[in-house]
Amino acid sequence: MSAILSVDRISKSFGAVAALQDVSLTLQAGEIRALCGENGAGKSTLVKILMGIERPDTGSIAIDGTSVAIRSPSQAQALGLAQVAQELSVIPSLSVLDNIWLGSAQVPLLHRRRAFRQRAQDALARIGAGHYDLDRQAGTLSIGECQMVEIARLMVRDARVLILDEPTATLSDTEIEAIFAAVRALKAEGRSIIYITHRMGEVFSLCDSVSVFRNGRHIVTKPVDDVDRAGLIEMMLGRSFEDMYLCRQQGATGRPALAVENLGVPGVVHGFSMTVPRGRLVCIAGQVGSGAHTVLRALAGLELATGRVSVDDRPLRLNSAPRARAQGIHFISENRAAEGIFGRMSVADNVIATRLPAASRLGLLSWPRLRREAARLIRDAGVDERRLGSMIGDLSGGNQQKILFGRAIGQTPGVLLMNEPTRGVDVGARAEIYRLMRSFCEQGFGLVMTSTDLEEIVGVADIVLTIYRGRLIGRYEKEAITMNAILTDITHPPALTRNGINEAAAAS
Amino acid sequence: MPLLHLLSPYRRPAAVFAAVLVLLLILDGGRGDLLGSSLLFSLFQMFGTVGPVALGVGLTMLIGEFDLSVAGMVGMAGCIAVMTGGDNPWLGLLIAVGIGLAAGVLQGWLMTRLKLSSIGVTLGGLLIFFGISYALTESRSIEYPNLDVADVLGRKLVGFLSIPSLVAVGLYVVVALVFGMTKLGRDLIAVGSDRRAAVSAGVPANALVIATFGFSGALAALCGTLLGYSLASAAPTGLANVLVPATTAAILGGVSLAGGTGRPGGIALGALTICLLQAGLNALGMSSYAHEILVGLVMLTIAILDGSRFSIRIDELRLSLRRS
Numbered sequence: 045m046s047a048i049l050s051v052d053r054i055s056k057s058f059g060a061v062a063a064l065q066d067v068s069l070t071l072q073a074g075e076i077r078a079l080c081g082e083n084g085a086g087k088s089t090l091v092k093i094l095m096g097i098e099r100p101d102t103g104s105i106a107i108d109g110t111s112v113a114i115r116s117p118s119q120a121q122a123l124g125l126a127q128v129a130q131e132l133s134v135i136p137s138l139s140v141l142d143n144i145w146l147g148s149a150q151v152p153l154l155h156r157r158r159a160f161r162q163r164a165q166d167a168l169a170r171i172g173a174g175h176y177d178l179d180r181q182a183g184t185l186s187i188g189e190c191q192m193v194e195i196a197r198l199m200v201r202d203a204r205v206l207i208l209d210e211p212t213a214t215l216s217d218t219e220i221e222a223i224f225a226a227v228r229a230l231k232a233e234g235r236s237i238i239y240i241t242h243r244m245g246e247v248f249s250l251c252d253s254v255s256v257f258r259n260g261r262h263i264v265t266k267p268v269d270d271v272d273r274a275g276l277i278e279m280m281l282g283r284s285f286e287d288m289y290l291c292r293q294q295g296a297t298g299r300p301a302l303a304v305e306n307l308g309v310p311g312v313v314h315g316f317s318m319t320v321p322r323g324r325l326v327c328i329a330g331q332v333g334s335g336a337h338t339v340l341r342a343l344a345g346l347e348l349a350t351g352r353v354s355v356d357d358r359p360l361r362l363n364s365a366p367r368a369r370a371q372g373i374h375f376i377s378e379n380r381a382a383e384g385i386f387g388r389m390s391v392a393d394n395v396i397a398t399r400l401p402a403a404s405r406l407g408l409l410s411w412p413r414l415r416r417e418a419a420r421l422i423r424d425a426g427v428d429e430r431r432l433g434s435m436i437g438d439l440s441g442g443n444q445q446k447i448l449f450g451r452a453i454g455q456t457p458g459v460l461l462m463n464e465p466t467r468g469v470d471v472g473a474r475a476e477i478y479r480l481m482r483s484f485c486e487q488g489f490g491l492v493m494t495s496t497d498l499e500e501i502v503g504v505a506d507i508v509l510t511i512y513r514g515r516l517i518g519r520y521e522k523e524a525i526t527m528n529a530i531l532t533d534i535t536h537p538p539a540l541t542r543n544g545i546n547e548a549a550a551a552s
Numbered sequence: 553m554p555l556l557h558l559l560s561p562y563r564r565p566a567a568v569f570a571a572v573l574v575l576l577l578i579l580d581g582g583r584g585d586l587l588g589s590s591l592l593f594s595l596f597q598m599f600g601t602v603g604p605v606a607l608g609v610g611l612t613m614l615i616g617e618f619d620l621s622v623a624g625m626v627g628m629a630g631c632i633a634v635m636t637g638g639d640n641p642w643l644g645l646l647i648a649v650g651i652g653l654a655a656g657v658l659q660g661w662l663m664t665r666l667k668l669s670s671i672g673v674t675l676g677g678l679l680i681f682f683g684i685s686y687a688l689t690e691s692r693s694i695e696y697p698n699l700d701v702a703d704v705l706g707r708k709l710v711g712f713l714s715i716p717s718l719v720a721v722g723l724y725v726v727v728a729l730v731f732g733m734t735k736l737g738r739d740l741i742a743v744g745s746d747r748r749a750a751v752s753a754g755v756p757a758n759a760l761v762i763a764t765f766g767f768s769g770a771l772a773a774l775c776g777t778l779l780g781y782s783l784a785s786a787a788p789t790g791l792a793n794v795l796v797p798a799t800t801a802a803i804l805g806g807v808s809l810a811g812g813t814g815r816p817g818g819i820a821l822g823a824l825t826i827c828l829l830q831a832g833l834n835a836l837g838m839s840s841y842a843h844e845i846l847v848g849l850v851m852l853t854i855a856i857l858d859g860s861r862f863s864i865r866i867d868e869l870r871l872s873l874r875r876s
Contacts, residue, residue, distance in 0.1 A: 121754055133749030135742040137812045142738045147754025151735050197753070 372458020442473020656769020
């Protein structure tokens with residue numbers, strides 16, 4: 045094997061912040077390299093440099109042993125470097141064919157349709173997506189299918205080094221398998237892949253080697269066979285890693301914090317019932333599109349729904365978000381940017397956004413009180429108080445999530461609903477968020493979360509409810525919570541019994 | 553069926569056009585005033601004026617921007633053409649269109665270079681163009697001595713067309729072909745649909761924005777020149793209200809203010825709809841404020857039909873019907 049890409053002693057600073065320091069890497073042809081590290085470790089800066097979006101302060105890059113200067117994205121494309129960014133660049137109003145050729149330097153002004161159709165079709169077929177209709181509007185594709193279209197786009201450009209940035213973050217299991225198959229097919233053609241991921245499991249099941257970044261430095265590169273999970277996490281964090289998940293609550297429970305009976309959302313959720321005991325962490329496990337997210341959204345009053353719901357034994361009228369809030373239901377969305385934070389406002393403004401009435405007199409806001417309140421809330425959430433004045437959009441995903449958590453647990457907490465509490469959150473901040481969730485439960489409140497990450501579900505939940513195509517499949521507690529049982533339920537559930545619940549599971 | 557899917561963006565604008573025609577026929581009530589011989593001619597005369605401006609504004613909307621300055625550009629270009637083209641109308645046309653193109657490019661360059669909003673920049677352009685027109689003409693209406701040109705431009709060709717309306721039709725055909733058949737069209741749609749995604753896919757978004765504003769400026773200038781020549785006079789306020797019908801035409805044609813949707817053919821149908829309404833109501837002898845109210849009602853109806861609330865209601869209705 046020969047080195048296709050080598051990066052030699054690259055450094056890059058933004059103002060006083062050193063984003064990358066003295067980083068050297070080599071990548072072989074046909075290698076799948078995992079890039080691991082916490083948010084802010086320097087992974088994305090390295091990618092931006094490779095893609096010609098940023099220029100390094102010092103250091104050099106060589107392709108096939110020839111030193112190159114990458115000054116623009118189009119130059120990166122010409123050199124055979126290409127990436128699928130975390131935010132996809134598929135245009136919904138164009139067809140699959142047009143999306144595959146979009147921005148390609150090879151397309152002449154007038155389309156030579158037949159030749160280009162054929163090449164697009166070939167590219168799709170080679171990554172196992174030959175059945176896609178080239179004339180279909182990309183807006184009707186799922187996220188996983190869009191990923192495949194993006195990969196095909198890189199293939200028609202004949203990219204030799206493909207950078208995939210957390211491609212599976214929001215995908216269901218079958219879609220993840222499709223991506224894995226595509227990546228392996230690329231490897232078989234001798235292309236190299238840089239695979240950025242927060243999911244440990246993918247490093248070991250897909251990649252050949254792993255490079256760990258921490259605080260802008262390249263710590264180590266090893267074949268995956270030479271590292272284990274704990275060792276990898278330790279290298280990423282730079283300290284030994286106490287168990288990320290905390291022990292389960294086992295004691296007796298009091299009255300239910302939340303009772304849901306026969307919840308329905310037309311076309312998505314059908315007859316969903318559950319009871320959330322006080323002090324317990326309940327997790328609804330389901331794939332993307334299973335309706336798990338919708339259940340929580342409906343309870344928060346954000347979806348038109350029917351059913352009987354009571355909070356602390358008081359009935360809740362559905363279909364109004366303010367009413368749900370007034371009864372103590374707090375919701376944290378999986379889509380932080382759109383439904384969580386006010387990206388261009390300060391941390392302080394964000395954390396007090398929902399409690400302005402409490403801190404105002406005769407309709408006038410009391411700023412000293414608000415400031416004290418904001419400081420207390422973010423201290424409780426475990427965020428540095430000096431961050432109060434920064435713009436929340438500049439913070440890491442983990443810190444943003446902690447601030448949203450601080451905002452949701454107010455003076456009147458009742459039930460907290462969280463969709464994907466650790467999406468886009470790195471390993472270090474994850475442990476802190478689990479701890480926050482646990483301490484919230486220990487105060488005697490109910491917490492319901494949804495997750496597509498099996499490992500997380502098994503690690504944190506006291507009670508697991510599985511959901512498939514909008515129907516409740518099983519309920520698991522204590523030792524009955526196993527990856528296998530949950531995985532079966534959420535992918536190919538056993539035949540449903542009359543009351544809709546998997547009885548074998550319910551009996552446990 | 554690849555052809556059918558090419559037609560789909562035109563379904564709604566065509567339906568709106570048909571609905572307006574039916575509405576006019578109902579208003580006519582069988583008296584036959586509407587379908588007089590001159591309706592088609594006056595419809596296309598209006599299309600010759602509104603059409604190009606609607607195309608320019610519509611394209612800027614399609615890429616997710618907005619060109620307010622066309623209203624000022626039409627007047628300014630008219631004045632410039634009438635003042636410089638007295639001896640040679642081609643020279644006046646060339647100067648006016650050149651200035652329109654340059655002004656549009658300059659505005660687009662400012663937006664992309666300094667990352668400014670198009671509304672702010674083109675509002676500035678609008679006021680500056682108005683100011684320049686007033687300064688050039690000293691706030692008076694100016695005469696165009698070359699009456700032969702006006703005569704040629706007003707002459708009927710092939711039954712119901714004239715040179716201005718032929719030019720407008722030709723422009724639409726060319727732009728529609730560019731959209732349908734070239735990479736340029738796809739790139740424009742991509743830029744309007746999702747600017748960030750287009751850039752990261754490698755589309756030169758800034759250059760396309762600049763070019764689109766240049767095109768819009770040139771079309772507005774062309775429209776102003778032809779109008780000035782046909783009327784044999786130009787005034788700073790000439791067609792200052794063209795922005796409203798042009799925007800209306802683009803929206804009727806399926807272009808959304810968020811960008812990315814709509815096609816040139818749709819904009820053409822939208823412009824034809826506006827002109828049909830105007831020409832039809834004139835033929836029926838209705839006052840101009842009735843025209844404005846009717847256009848408003850049509851727009852409101854479309855907004856309601858398009859709204860997500862409405863489609864959710866319809867879906868719910870269907871679901872409950874199926875259940876019962």
